[in-house]
Amino acid sequence: MTYFSPISTNDSNTALEHEAFMAAYAKANARAPYSYFDQHIIRTDDACYWVADEGDYETLMQDLIDRIVHTVPAGRDDEY
Numbered sequence: 001m002t003y004f005s006p007i008s009t010n011d012s013n014t015a016l017e018h019e020a021f022m023a024a025y026a027k028a029n030a031r032a033p034y035s036y037f038d039q040h041i042i043r044t045d046d047a048c049y050w051v052a053d054e055g056d057y058e059t060l061m062q063d064l065i066d067r068i069v070h071t072v073p074a075g076r077d078d079e080y
Helices: 012-034 062-067
Strands: 039-043 049-053 068-072
Touching: 012 039, 012 049, 012 068, 039 062, 062 068
Parallel strands: none
Antiparallel strands: 039 049, 039 068
């Protein structure tokens, strides 16, 4: 699932939020090649972003699923 929204760098808060998203994206991109699980970028109410490894939780709670803004697919596959 991917959502697109325009990013305007005229507002300093928007620019800071974009930087926070890009930092989370870089972390997810760095982790994904070495993981068997998808890396989800999740947005909090205060416009912060964090990366959740799908394997960290048995089943993602619906609240977390609703906050996923981007998913980087796993880089490893354990199927033969």
